[in-house]
Amino acid sequence: KAGVTQTPRYLIKTRGQQVTLSCSPISGHRSVSWYQQTPGQGLQFLFEYFSETQRNKGNFPGRFSGRQFSNSRSEMNVSTLELGDSALYLCASSLAGTGRLGEQFFGPGTRLTVL
Amino acid sequence: GEDVEQSLFLSVREGDSSVINCTYTDSSSTYLYWYKQEPGAGLQLLTYIFSNMDMKQDQRLTVLLNKKDKHLSLRIADTQTGDSAIYSCPRDNYGQNFVFGPGTRLSVLP
Numbered sequence: 001k002a003g004v005t006q007t008p009r010y011l012i013k014t015r016g017q018q019v020t021l022s023c024s025p026i027s028g029h030r031s032v033s034w035y036q037q038t039p040g041q042g043l044q045f046l047f048e049y050f051s052e053t054q055r056n057k058g059n060f061p062g063r064f065s066g067r068q069f070s071n072s073r074s075e076m077n078v079s080t081l082e083l084g085d086s087a088l089y090l091c092a093s094s095l096a097g098t099g100r101l102g103e104q105f106f107g108p109g110t111r112l113t114v115l
Numbered sequence: 116g117e118d119v120e121q122s123l124f125l126s127v128r129e130g131d132s133s134v135i136n137c138t139y140t141d142s143s144s145t146y147l148y149w150y151k152q153e154p155g156a157g158l159q160l161l162t163y164i165f166s167n168m169d170m171k172q173d174q175r176l177t178v179l180l181n182k183k184d185k186h187l188s189l190r191i192a193d194t195q196t197g198d199s200a201i202y203s204c205p206r207d208n209y210g211q212n213f214v215f216g217p218g219t220r221l222s223v224l225p
Binding site: 041055057108 | 123159191212213216217
């Protein structure tokens with residue numbers, strides 16, 4: 001069974017630009033969550049999508065948005081990039097979310113650098 | 116990350132045991148997890164424990180849960196250089212998402 005894939009793996013952008021990251025979950029998984037990881041910080045939850053609907057959202061500004069397609073693939077968009085957005089963005093898929101035994105399977109991440 | 120407290124660094128010698136600790140301010144999780152993150156890789160689930168258990172053993176890994184003190188620990192026996200990584204112990208936020216601490220960077224010295 002293929003794991004969670006994220007594209008691209010590395011990205012360099014400049015301030016003010018926008019970026020779109022993609023995540024393909026494990027086949028059959030309907031929940032996709034996005035996390036931001038910065039040096040010295042734990043993973044910060046961005047949002048979770050389930051069956052094309054945003055079900056949960058973390059405390060990030062509106063510049064961060066996402067969507068999920070009918071095949072469960074998800075995209076995350078960051079507009080008007082700031083230097084502080086430089087981070088590793090991880091997505092995780094699970095069958096139905098973190099409730100009960102909500103084991104999440106993580107992708108390798110997209111490392112975004114904002115210059 | 117305030118909900119989950121961890122030491123940032125731990126160094127041990129190869130062959131020794133490692134003990135990584137987590138403390139939670141909120142103990143509502145039904146399951147508690149240990150994840151391992153190696154450089155350039157995503158997080159890999161190592162093990163989990165159900166909240167009504169106080170211990171779980173899985174080969175070299177032993178998880179201890181003290182629910183009264185809201186304290187979770189991961190013991191790695193016979194630590195190897197391949198165990199060098201960041202270890203995280205997220206809690207389940209009422210079935211909505213995981214809440215992570217800063218992670219503990221384990222360095223294994225030869």
